Amino acid sequence: MSRLIIIGAGGHGKVAADCAEAMQCFDSIAFLDVDTSRSRVANTWDLLGHADDWRNFNDSDVCWFVAIGNNQIRRRELEQILSTGADVVTLIHPGAVVSPYSQIGLGTLVCANSVINPFTQIGIGCILNTASSIDHDNVIGDFVHIAPGCHLAGDVQVGNGSFLGIATTVIQGLKIGQNVRTGAGSVVVRDIPNDAFALGVPARIKDK
Numbered sequence: 001m002s003r004l005i006i007i008g009a010g011g012h013g014k015v016a017a018d019c020a021e022a023m024q025c026f027d028s029i030a031f032l033d034v035d036t037s038r039s040r041v042a043n044t045w046d047l048l049g050h051a052d053d054w055r056n057f058n059d060s061d062v063c064w065f066v067a068i069g070n071n072q073i074r075r076r077e078l079e080q081i082l083s084t085g086a087d088v089v090t091l092i093h094p095g096a097v098v099s100p101y102s103q104i105g106l107g108t109l110v111c112a113n114s115v116i117n118p119f120t121q122i123g124i125g126c127i128l129n130t131a132s133s134i135d136h137d138n139v140i141g142d143f144v145h146i147a148p149g150c151h152l153a154g155d156v157q158v159g160n161g162s163f164l165g166i167a168t169t170v171i172q173g174l175k176i177g178q179n180v181r182t183g184a185g186s187v188v189v190r191d192i193p194n195d196a197f198a199l200g201v202p203a204r205i206k207d208k
C-alpha cells in the first residue's frame, strides 16, 4: 500500500480519485493543483499544495498520477515526473473489463465500464473514459483521450495526442493520425490524417 498523490484537482481529477478509491490499493489519496485557494477537493480529499512543488512531496511511499484532461499539459507534467524515476501508477477501475492479452501504458486511466479487448496496446498517459470500448488489435498512442462512450472497432490505430470526442465511433481497420480531434457523436468511416479536426455522421474533416 502507498500514498497516491494526484496532480490536477478538476473534474477529471475527481474521476481519477474515485477510480483509485474503488481499486482499494492506496493508503490515502490527496491532490496537488495550480489552484491552492482551498484545502479540500470536493470536501472529500486533501489538497496538499501547488502542483509545481510536487518534488517536495516525493517521499519513498508516494506514487503519482497526473489527471489533467488537456492532452498536451498532461503530457508535459507526466513526462517531467517520469524523467525523475518517480513511481507513476496506472489506474484501472474494477468495473472495467481489460483483456489479459492487452497492454496498458503507465499513467493511463481506464474508467468504469470500459472494455479493452485482446491484443490491443494503449500508450502512456491516456484517458479511456467512462464506458468506452476499444476492440481487438487496436494500437492507441501516448497521451490520447478517448472520451466517454466511444467505440473503436477492431484493428484501429490512433496517433499520439489525439482526442476522440464523446460517443465517437470508428469502424474497423482505420488509422487516425496524431493530434486529431473528433466532435461528439462522430462516426469515422475513413482514415483521418495528423492534426485534423473531423465531425459528423459520417465524419468529415473541417477547418479548425
Ligand SMILES: CC(=O)SCCNC(=O)CCNC(=O)[C@H](O)C(C)(C)COP(=O)(O)OP(=O)(O)OC[C@H]1O[C@@H](n2cnc3c(N)ncnc32)[C@H](O)[C@@H]1OP(=O)(O)O
Binding pocket: 129, 147, 148, 164, 165, 166, 182, 183, 184, 185, 186, 199, 200
Ligand atoms: C467527461 C468529459 O466531459 S470528457 C469531454 C467530452 N467532451 C466532448 O467530447 C466535447 C466534444 N466537442 C464537440 O463536439 C463540440 O461541439 C465541437 C468541438 C465539435 C465544436 O465546438 P464549437 O467550436 O464550440 O462549435 P459550435 O458549438 O459553435 O458549433 C459550430 C457548428 O458545428 C455544429 N456542431 C457542433 N458540434 C457538432 C458535432 N459534434 N457534430 C456535428 N456538428 C456539430 C453546430 O451545430 C454548429 O453548426 P451551425 O454553425 O450550423 O449552427
